[in-house]
Amino acid sequence: MARVPLGFLGGVAPLDPLADPSADLDEARLERLARVAGYLLAGRPLHHGGRSPHPRSTPAGLEFLEHRELMPGDDPRHVDWRASARSRTPLVRRYRDERAGEWLILLDRSASMGAAPGAWPLALQLAGAFAYLLLRLGHRVGLGIFSTDVDAVQPPGRGRAAYLALRRALADARPREGGGGSRLAACLGLLGRGTQAAVISDFLTPDAMGQALSQLRGRCEAVHCLQVLGEPWVPAVAGSLRLTDAETGEGLDAQPDPGLAGRVAECQASLAAGLERHCRRRGMRYSGCRVGSAWDRVLLEHLVGREARLA
Amino acid sequence: MPEIAAPLWLLALGLAPLIRWLHRFHTAGRPLVVPAIFLWREAGTAQHAGARRGEPDPVWRRRAGIVALLVLALSGPGWSLSEAPRISVWIEDGPALFARESDGRDRLTDAAEALALALRDAGEAEVRGLYRPGDVLRLQAGPAHDLELRLRQWLTGPGPGPLTVPTGADRQVPWLLAVGADPRVTEALHGTRFRRVIPLGEATENLALLRLALRPSLQGPGPPRGLAVLTNAGLRTVSRTLELRLDGKPFERAELTLAPGATTAHGFALPGGSAGAVEAVLLPAEADALSLDDALAIDPAGLPGATIAIAGACPAEVAAMLAAHPGLRRVADGQAGLRVWCDAATPPTGPPTLWLPPGPGLDAAPPSVGPVWADALAMDGPPLAAAWLRPIARPPGIEGQTLLAAGDLPLIVEQDAPRRIAVLFALDGPGIATRPEGPVLLDLLLARLAGRELLLPPAGKGRDPQSARIAPGPLPAAVGGDAGTGSRRMDLAAWPLAAALLLLLLDLVRTAGATMPR
Numbered sequence: 001m002a003r004v005p006l007g008f009l010g011g012v013a014p015l016d017p018l019a020d021p022s023a024d025l026d027e028a029r030l031e032r033l034a035r036v037a038g039y040l041l042a043g044r045p046l047h048h049g050g051r052s053p054h055p056r057s058t059p060a061g062l063e064f065l066e067h068r069e070l071m072p073g074d075d076p077r078h079v080d081w082r083a084s085a086r087s088r089t090p091l092v093r094r095y096r097d098e099r100a101g102e103w104l105i106l107l108d109r110s111a112s113m114g115a116a117p118g119a120w121p122l123a124l125q126l127a128g129a130f131a132y133l134l135l136r137l138g139h140r141v142g143l144g145i146f147s148t149d150v151d152a153v154q155p156p157g158r159g160r161a162a163y164l165a166l167r168r169a170l171a172d173a174r175p176r177e178g179g180g181g182s183r184l185a186a187c188l189g190l191l192g193r194g195t196q197a198a199v200i201s202d203f204l205t206p207d208a209m210g211q212a213l214s215q216l217r218g219r220c221e222a223v224h225c226l227q228v229l230g231e232p233w234v235p236a237v238a239g240s241l242r243l244t245d246a247e248t249g250e251g252l253d254a255q256p257d258p259g260l261a262g263r264v265a266e267c268q269a270s271l272a273a274g275l276e277r278h279c280r281r282r283g284m285r286y287s288g289c290r291v292g293s294a295w296d297r298v299l300l301e302h303l304v305g306r307e308a309r310l311a
Numbered sequence: 312m313p314e315i316a317a318p319l320w321l322l323a324l325g326l327a328p329l330i331r332w333l334h335r336f337h338t339a340g341r342p343l344v345v346p347a348i349f350l351w352r353e354a355g356t357a358q359h360a361g362a363r364r365g366e367p368d369p370v371w372r373r374r375a376g377i378v379a380l381l382v383l384a385l386s387g388p389g390w391s392l393s394e395a396p397r398i399s400v401w402i403e404d405g406p407a408l409f410a411r412e413s414d415g416r417d418r419l420t421d422a423a424e425a426l427a428l429a430l431r432d433a434g435e436a437e438v439r440g441l442y443r444p445g446d447v448l449r450l451q452a453g454p455a456h457d458l459e460l461r462l463r464q465w466l467t468g469p470g471p472g473p474l475t476v477p478t479g480a481d482r483q484v485p486w487l488l489a490v491g492a493d494p495r496v497t498e499a500l501h502g503t504r505f506r507r508v509i510p511l512g513e514a515t516e517n518l519a520l521l522r523l524a525l526r527p528s529l530q531g532p533g534p535p536r537g538l539a540v541l542t543n544a545g546l547r548t549v550s551r552t553l554e555l556r557l558d559g560k561p562f563e564r565a566e567l568t569l570a571p572g573a574t575t576a577h578g579f580a581l582p583g584g585s586a587g588a589v590e591a592v593l594l595p596a597e598a599d600a601l602s603l604d605d606a607l608a609i610d611p612a613g614l615p616g617a618t619i620a621i622a623g624a625c626p627a628e629v630a631a632m633l634a635a636h637p638g639l640r641r642v643a644d645g646q647a648g649l650r651v652w653c654d655a656a657t658p659p660t661g662p663p664t665l666w667l668p669p670g671p672g673l674d675a676a677p678p679s680v681g682p683v684w685a686d687a688l689a690m691d692g693p694p695l696a697a698a699w700l701r702p703i704a705r706p707p708g709i710e711g712q713t714l715l716a717a718g719d720l721p722l723i724v725e726q727d728a729p730r731r732i733a734v735l736f737a738l739d740g741p742g743i744a745t746r747p748e749g750p751v752l753l754d755l756l757l758a759r760l761a762g763r764e765l766l767l768p769p770a771g772k773g774r775d776p777q778s779a780r781i782a783p784g785p786l787p788a789a790v791g792g793d794a795g796t797g798s799r800r801m802d803l804a805a806w807p808l809a810a811a812l813l814l815l816l817l818d819l820v821r822t823a824g825a826t827m828p829r
Contacts, residue, residue, distance in 0.1 A: 112346035119346075178344075204347035230346065241341050245348035252348050263354035271350070 025128045025295070033129065033296045034136040037303050067091040101196055101221065102140045102156050105131055105166075107173065108201030110147040110182040114175030115246035116202065116230020118291035123200050123228045124170050125295035130198055130226070131166050133299065135159065141166065144190050145173050148180040153190060181205075181247050184212035191219050198224040208275040217282045225279050226302065227272055227288040232264035314434075314800070316387025323382040327375040334371035373818055380811035383804075390801040398433040400426065401477055401505075403489035403496055404440035404466055410490075410601040410781040412514045419466075422488055423459035425509045426450065429486065430458075438462075441489070441496060442471035476503050484790060491784035493777050500787050508789040512781065516545035518569065519604035519779030520553075523591045523772050525581070526637040539577045539591040539607070543569035544779035552594040555579055558587030574776070601781050607772050617761050620644040620662075623653030626737070628744035629667060632753045638765035639757070649760055652731075657708040663730040663760035665753075670703045670737045678702065678717035685714045691755060693748040699740030709733045723756070732756050 067083055070090035078092040107127050113120050127143070134141045135158065142156030143166050154169040156162070182205055191197060197220045203209050217223050234256045235241070243252040254260070272288045279286035287302040315321065345351055402408070402422065410418045430436055430452035438448040448465045450458060476499045477485050484506040491497050491510065522540035543549050548570050555563040563579050581589065590608040599605055619639045621630070633639060633651060644650070644661075652658035652666045682700055684692035692715065702720055711726035724733045734756070743749035758765045 115344050115346040202346060204350070206349055232345075232350075235341060235343065241343050243348055243351055244342060244344050246344050246346055248348070250348050252351060254351060260351075260354060264350050267350040267353045 025125055025132070029296055030129060030132045033300060034133055036300060037133050038136070064093060064095055066094050068094055101194060102142070102192070103131075103134050103196045103198065104142045104144055104156065104187075104190055106144045106146060106184065106187050106190075106197055106199045106201075107170075108147070108182050108184075108199070109145050109151060109173055109175045110180055110201075111176040111178045111246040112182065112202055112204045113228075114177070116291065117233075119202060119228050119230045120175050122289070122291055122293065122295060123226075124173070126226050126228065126289075126298060127200050128167055128170055129295050129299050130200075130224075132163060133303070135163050139196075142190075143169050144187050145169070146182075146184065146187050147176050148183050149186045150190065176247075178246055179249060182209065184209045185215055188212075188215055188219060191216070193219070194221050196220055196222040196224075198226065200226045200228065202229055203227050203271070203275050204229075208271050208278065210275065210278045213278065213284065214282060217284055223279075223282075223284040224302070225275065225284055225286045226298070227275060227286070228291070229268055229272065229288065230291045232261045232268065234261045234264075312391040314389050314391050316389060318386060320382055320386035323385075324379055326378055326382075330375045330378060331367050331371045334367035334374075370818070370821075373814060377811050377814045377818065380807040380814065384808040384811065385804075388803040388807065390803055398429065398436045398506075399477075399485040400429065400436050400438045401485050401487050401489075402438055402440055403487075403491070403493075403511075404442050404471065405490075405493055405496065406601060406603050406778045407490040407492040407512065407781040408466070409603055410512060410514050410517065412512065412600070418490070418512050418514075419462060420455075420459055422511055423462055424455040425488060425511070426462070427453070427455040427458050429507075429509075436486075438465070439477075439485075440466070440471070441474055441476065441499075444472065444475035474499055476500055477505075487786065487789075489786055490781065491786040492780040492782055494780075494784065495777060497784050497786070503787055504790050505787060506790055508786050510783060510786055512783045514600040515782035516547060516549065516599070517601045517604070517779055517781045518543050518545070518549050518551050518593055518599055519601070519774070519776075520591055520593060520607045521574065521604075521773055521776055521779070523589065523607035523609055524637070525589060525609060526635060535581045537579045537581055537589060539579070540574065540773070541567060541569060541577070541593070542574040542776055542779055543571055544776075544781065546571050546782060551598065553577055554592045554594050556590040556592065557582060559590070601779070604774060604779055607774075609772050617649050617757070617765050618642040618647045619649045619651060619757070620647035621651045621653070622658070623667075624669070625651060625653035625667060626669075626739040628739050628749065629653065629753070631744045632750045635750060636754060636757075636765070638754070649757055655706055657706065658731065660729060664732075665756055665760060666706075666709075666731050666733040667738060668703060668706045668733065668735070670701070678720050680718040682715050682717045682722055685712065685716075688714055688755070693751045693755070695748055695752065696740070699738075699743050699749075700736045701740070702736050705735055706733070709735075725759070730760065732760055 067080060068091065070079060070084075070092050074092050080091050080093045083091045083093075105127050107123060109120075113123060131141045131143070138158070140156040140158045141162060143152070143154035144150055145152040152169060152173060154166050157165065182201060182203075184199065184201070187197075197216055199209075199213070199216070201209065203225070213223065213225065241254045241256050243254050244250070245252075276286045276288070278284075285302065285305070287298060289298045408418055408422065412418060412421070426436065426438070430450060434452050436450050438450055440446065446465070446468070448461065450461065474495060484504055486507045486509065487500070487503075487505040488509045488511060489496065489500075490512045492512070519542055520539060521542050522538070525535050525537045537555070539553060539555070541551075541553065548568065550566065550568040553565045553567055554561050555565075562582050565577055567575060567577065569575055588608055588610045590606060593599065593605040596602055596605055617639055619633065619641055620643065621633065621641060622644060625633070629651070633641070639649075641647075648662055650658070650662045650664040652664045653669060655668050658664045658666055678697070678700060681697065682695055695715075700717060700722060702717075702722065705721070705724075709724050709726065711724050713721040713723070714725050714732070715721075715723035722734070722736050724735065725731075726733070738749065738753075740749075754765055
């Protein structure tokens with residue numbers, strides 16, 4: 001079998017893991033995830049549409065992409081006999097899917113993302129890995145980083161250059177120190193008709209950004225929601241707590257008790273369940289994960305449709 | 312038995328309410344930035360606005376416990392290993408303790424105040440007197456006035472005994488509260504270890520009546536004669552008035568001036584026909600620091616002594632000496648405890664008899680060799696002039712031990728059965744009745760027959776000359792140190808201190824751990 005070179009990042013110096021939390025996205029793990037995703041999603045557009053093609057169809061197109069082994073269900077007409085004769089293994093030709101579209105990854109950098117320990121690095125990893133997968137599938141991928149407004153934009157691109165530019169943008173991104181908010185609607189202007197969006201956020205607004213997601217869904221062909229939540233934490237101190245909202249600055253004096261963190265986690269889960277229902281009704285794919293989850297596992301489960309739910 | 316060394320520290324336990332009160336005043340609480348505060352509000356936290364004065368932080372209990380344990384450690388908890396008092400105080404309870412100082416204060420009051428001061432730290436003490444060793448007074452800490460009352464009651468109790476000093480066998484080194492006026496006390500205390508020595512007294516002047524004695528007149532029937540002996544135990548020359556009273560009425564006064572350390576005797580004759588109590592008083596009473604020794608009184612009728620019957624024709628000198636003996640009262644024969652038999656015939660059976668057979672003697676000339684007392688009387692027998700020892704013929708029936716002999720010639724013979732002593736020389740020698748040797752010889756022989764001293768108790772009253780000294784004297788040096796209770800007390804301060812440190816460590820861990828994410 002002819003090995004298709006996968007050196008998407010070949011020759012690129014690894015990023016500094018201290019400066020960029022997303023540097024944990026090493027190429028081997030990304031490639032492994034991309035291979036699995038390629039098997040599962042070969043030719044399938046990453047959206048929930050009514051027209052669901054054969055999951056393993058070799059897409060029609062003009063631009064040759066790669067060879068792969070013949071698998072049960074493949075149309076024998078797509079077998080590249082010459083290549084098969086050379087490799088003594090039946091191979092089919094794959095072409096760049098002309099249906100591959102333009103993706104925009106929308107990353108929330110509001111202060112709440114920085115207030116939950118571990119949430120921001122995981123969000124960066126998910127954004128970088130998701131972009132890698134999309135780029136490997138031939139899509140054009142751009143990046144929008146937003147809080148109250150759109151703070152940074154990486155125009156959509158294709159291939160390795162686009163990925164590296166996107167990684168650099170991620171490396172430069174920081175969550176807000178405080179104040180501001182999570183206004184997803186500010187990103188509507190970035191999206192053209194037919195663009196697909198992946199929103200990576202904690203969705204910690206009273207309506208879980210439901211209204212903005214609805215607007216987004218109306219403009220985009222597909223919307224993926226990846227919710228990253230931190231673990232609620234209550235310091236084990238005697239006496240009261242002065243709680244301050246990272247975004248609004250609102251204060252609240254609270255008397256901690258042993259079950260407080262659990263109740264806050266339940267509120268988080270309730271908010272996530274409402275978001276999930278909202279996404280399902282609107283035809284959006286939703287996955288939730290907590291800090292500490294492995295980014296590749298989160299993405300894999302999201303791609304295969306096993307929608308991860310917050311406990 | 313638990314005890315607290317410094318109980319005043321326990322007052323600091325009153326800080327506990329203050330600690331609780333302070334824990335109510337934590338204003339905004341510990342700051343915590345959260346991603347979405349609406350989730351916390353929905354979670355149902357108890358909310359407050361601004362400074363709170365609700366229930367105090369529960370940690371106040373732990374911190375109050377730390378403070379309480381530290382206070383307990385500072386108060387010096389301990390465990391007394393015995394029920395014995397903490398200190399033992401020996402007090403010089405001689406007459407000098409009852410002197411009055413120049414400012415009018417009683418020396419006993421000063422002693423009580425010194426004891427009160429000592430008890431303030433020790434809490435409890437057992438007091439022993441140098442003159443009453445078996446009598447122990449247990450005192451608790453209290454006002455000096457109460458201690459003085461208890462001391463007075465104790466010291467006016469059963470009379471003093473012999474001088475006794477601490478043996479050093481006590482579990483604790485005692486304290487000494489003394490004047491040091493009596494040199495015998497100073498000498499007895501030499502080498503004795505005292506943890507603390509508290510000297511008492513400043514006054515030095517004291518004139519004391521040492522003796523008041525009465526005797527019948529030596530010149531035949533007449534008013535009894537008396538003698539008052541005074542001494543100046545002070546450091547300055549003193550003039551005082553000696554007043555003599557009979558039945559409470561003064562009958563003689565004498566102005567006496569005594570140099571420091573001098574002793575003088577004042578003789579007097581009782582008014583005739585009187586038989587009441589005789590009293591000698593030094594006036595004025597307030598001029599003397601020690602009033603205890605300013606008066607003496609005797610009742611002639613109540614004086615102890617022996618009854619004696621005289622039979623036969625005794626020489627006038629013998630009759631005079633018997634009449635002048637203050638310890639003899641002449642009664643009829645048959646009622647007497649002693650008998651003087653002045654006859655050549657053997658005395659009949661009766662009470663112990665002093666047999667004075669009349670002369671003439673064997674030889675009018677005294678023996679050529681000096682008289683020698685038997686060993687039993689060698690120390691007490693008076694020296695007798697050779698001129699008095701004119702031996703007489705030894706009557707029959709005198710056998711026994713020779714008490715006095717001149718060579719081979721027995722002069723005084725003692726016989727056990729019947730009990731009698733025979734004097735084999737004439738007791739009518741020149742001047743024998745007016746010199747001391749004759750009456751002393753007669754008293755010696757009669758006392759030997761009676762089996763007891765006839766002059767003790769004497770026909771009078773007296774007191775020890777040394778007891779008249781009240782001036783403070785040297786005292787032994789204190790060995791120093793604490794109250795002397797260390798060996799009987801187990802210090803428990805380390806336990807609450809360790810517990811407080813553990814609680815403090817726990818508090819620090821809890822406080823620091825609260826800042827770390829779980």
